Amino acid sequence: MSVFSQIARAPEDPILGVTVAYNQDSDPSKLNLGVGAYRTEEGKPLVLNVVRKAEQKLVNDPSRVKEYLPIVGLADFNKCSAKLILGADSPAIQENRVATVQCLSGTGSLRVGGEFLAKHYYEKTVYIPSPTWGNHPKIFTLAGLSVKTYRYYDPATRGLDFQGLLEDLGNAPTGAIVLLHACAHNPTGVDPTVDQWEQIRKLMRSKGLLPFFDSAYQGFASGSLDADAQSVRMFVADGGECFAAQSYAKNMGLYAERVGALSIVCKTADVASKVESQLKLVIRPMYSNPPLHGASIVATILKDSNLYNEWTVELKEMADRIISMRKQLLEALQSRGTPGDWTHIIKQIGMFTFTGLNAEQVAFMRGEYHIYMTSDGRISMAGLSSKTVPHLANAMHAAVTRTA
Ligand code: PLA
Numbered sequence: 001m002s003v004f005s006q007i008a009r010a011p012e013d014p015i016l017g018v019t020v021a022y023n024q025d026s027d028p029s030k031l032n033l034g035v036g037a038y039r040t041e042e043g044k045p046l047v048l049n050v051v052r053k054a055e056q057k058l059v060n061d062p063s064r065v066k067e068y069l070p071i072v073g074l075a076d077f078n079k080c081s082a083k084l085i086l087g088a089d090s091p092a093i094q095e096n097r098v099a100t101v102q103c104l105s106g107t108g109s110l111r112v113g114g115e116f117l118a119k120h121y122y123e124k125t126v127y128i129p130s131p132t133w134g135n136h137p138k139i140f141t142l143a144g145l146s147v148k149t150y151r152y153y154d155p156a157t158r159g160l161d162f163q164g165l166l167e168d169l170g171n172a173p174t175g176a177i178v179l180l181h182a183c184a185h186n187p188t189g190v191d192p193t194v195d196q197w198e199q200i201r202k203l204m205r206s207k208g209l210l211p212f213f214d215s216a217y218q219g220f221a222s223g224s225l226d227a228d229a230q231s232v233r234m235f236v237a238d239g240g241e242c243f244a245a246q247s248y249a250k251n252m253g254l255y256a257e258r259v260g261a262l263s264i265v266c267k268t269a270d271v272a273s274k275v276e277s278q279l280k281l282v283i284r285p286m287y288s289n290p291p292l293h294g295a296s297i298v299a300t301i302l303k304d305s306n307l308y309n310e311w312t313v314e315l316k317e318m319a320d321r322i323i324s325m326r327k328q329l330l331e332a333l334q335s336r337g338t339p340g341d342w343t344h345i346i347k348q349i350g351m352f353t354f355t356g357l358n359a360e361q362v363a364f365m366r367g368e369y370h371i372y373m374t375s376d377g378r379i380s381m382a383g384l385s386s387k388t389v390p391h392l393a394n395a396m397h398a399a400v401t402r403t404a
Contacts, residue, residue, distance in 0.1 A: 014134050015374055022372040030370035031388050033379040036186070036351040038253060038318055041385045046318070048253050050310045054300040064296075069289045071280045073102020073261075077295040080302035081261035085182075085215055085229050085244050092236050096269035099276035101262050101283065102290045105255075106216045106247030107135060109262040113212060113243050114143030115282045116264075116275075123175035126212070127168070129153070131376065133186045133214070136179060145177070153188045158344040158356060160190050166203060174208045182215035182244070183228040184350025187378040191221070191349055197231045201238065211235050212243040219251040221350045223319035225312065236265050248298050250351065251315055257294025318382070322351065325384045329353070332393035338400055351382045361399035369395035 012020055018034025040046050058064060072078065078100040082093055092098050103109040118124060126145045128136045129152035137147045150172070151164030169178060180200075185191055192200060204211060213232045219225045235242045242265040249255045262279070266272040283289070301307045330345045345353050357365075357377035365371045371392060373379045384392065 018372050018374055021366075025370055025372075027370040029391060031372065031383070031391065033371060033373045033383045033392070036250065036380045036382060037255060038250065038351075038382040039385065041321070041387070043383075043385055043388070046253055048311065048314045050301055050307050050314055051252060051254070051297055053310075054297045054307060057300055058293075058296055066292070069102070069292055069295075071283050071289050072100075072276065073290045074292065074295040074299055076299040076303060077102055077259075078261060080299055081246055082263050084225065084302060085218065085232055085246055085261075085263060086236055086265070087226070087229070087233055090233070090236065092265050097266050097272050099264045099266065099272045099279060101276070101279050102295050103245075103260050103262050103283075104287065104290060105249050105258040105260040106214065106245055107139065107260075108258065108287075108290075109245035109247070109260045110136070110139050110214060111143055112279065112282055112286070113245055113262050113264070114140045114145055115286075116279055117177060117210075117212075117243075118144030119282070120278060121175075121177070121210070123173065123177065123210070125173065126177040126179055127172055127209075128179045129165075129181070129185070131187060132179070132181070133216075136214075140179075148172075148176075150178070152185070153190060153354075155356070158190075158354070159347075160192060160196070162192070162196055166199065169200070169203055169209060170207070172207065172209060175210065177210045177212050178204060179212050179214060180231065182213045182218065182232050183230075184217035184221035184352075186216070186350065187352050187374070187376060188354045189344075189348025189350050189352050190354075192231070194230065194234075197234055201234055204235075205238060205240055210241060210243070212245070214245050216245075216247040217250055217350050218246065219312075219315040220319055220322070223316040223323075225251075225315070239267065241265060241267060248294070252298060252301070252311070254294050254297065257297065258291065259294030259298055322381045325381045325389065326353065328386060328389045329381075329384065329393060332389050333396060336393055336397045338393070338397045340400060351380055352378050353381055354378055355396070357396065357399060364399050364402070365395045368398065371395050 022032040082098050082100045103112050126140045127150045130149040140147050150168035151161045154161035218228045221228045244263045247260045326346045333342045355377040359375045
């Protein structure tokens with residue numbers, strides 16, 4: 001009799017569990033559109049050329065050692081990461097008002113930021129959009145914050161519920177933390193316009209709400225690193241405080257290297273350095289210090305203007321391929337006469353299309369067509385190719401017409 005025999009079996013993760021089920025399927029036509037992981041036209045994972053080059057450079061450098069990094073991570077990496085998200089000419093950086101720490105990809109950055117806030121910030125409530133990435137509520141709850149939602153997506157218009165968003169943030173208590181997706185909102189693919197961001201910013205600053213940006217897709221939405229960081233930069237430009245969690249999983253294809261950064265923009269250099277000292281106390285008992293390899297790749301690329309330019313070209317190619325998948329899927333559905341308006345497929349932005357398919361239709365597509373996606377009807381456009389679009393369109397057509 002085990003002392004653990006009472007333990008109940010936990011369910012698979014709603015996103016990563018899709019891959020587990022996919023891996024168990026032996027059908028040759030199977031298609032994984034669950035997790036947001038980029039695939040080539042051939043359906044293969046992609047290691048960017050620029051990443052291969054950077055790795056080669058690192059391997060060929062005999063002066064490199066495997067000593068521990070500082071608790072806050074690789075200094076060059078942190079500097080370059082802050083510049084990437086805030087802009088090279090950011091006054092906040094020039095005035096040393098930004099505390100940046102290397103973390104375990106986007107997830108780790110959110111968690112460290114959450115723990116810091118739970119320990120040092122007076123308002124313990126964080127507002128997250130409804131819906132949002134499924135890990136957000138878990139990360140912030142475990143960090144010790146109390147999670148509430150604000151209206152974000154309107155299923156009727158398949159667009160932003162802007163009035164609902166303004167109302168809910170308007171009713172939030174002074175000082176509440178607000179989680180914002182910097183771009184390419186996951187799972188909806190619906191982003192505020194620049195004009196709407198400006199209204200959100202004004203409202204939040206007037207109420208003293210604290211912005212916490214999750215930037216997991218910089219460069220992936222529009223293909224431009226600057227355009228995709230604009231929301232964050234608007235909040236930093238007004239001189240107020242701001243949190244930003246960055247991930248290099250998608251935009252550099254470094255998924256498994258777990259490389260990301262948390263930046264906390266403060267009002268003075270003195271506060272920023274105290275904040276950094278406290279971040280160390282959060283990180284040290286959690287994982288002591290972060291891994292070296294992924295951060296070295298990123299720093300190598302961001303520091304070298306040739307490699308940086310090559311990266312932007314490869315990033316744009318990935319973004320463009322996703323945009324072309326959107327067009328192809330829309331055309332395929334229209335040519336089949338699939339009932340309903342599917343133009344949201346090309347209006348939404350980023351890695352995902354929030355199809356509007358319900359859980360039953362998703363289950364039907366998995367059972368009959370071996371197509372795997374999350375039960376909320378989200379499909380990863382990055383996992384699709386010209387060859388697999390017809391198969392997906394057939395499945396969607398069948399799913400919609402059988403329940404119509
Ligand atoms: N924030 C958002 C909004 C995300 O979509 C993801 C990843 C992350 C943070 C964290 O990514 P990282 O820790 O790997 O940097 N979302 C994925 C994967 C792509 C996942 O669920 O872990 C997704 O399929 O939604």
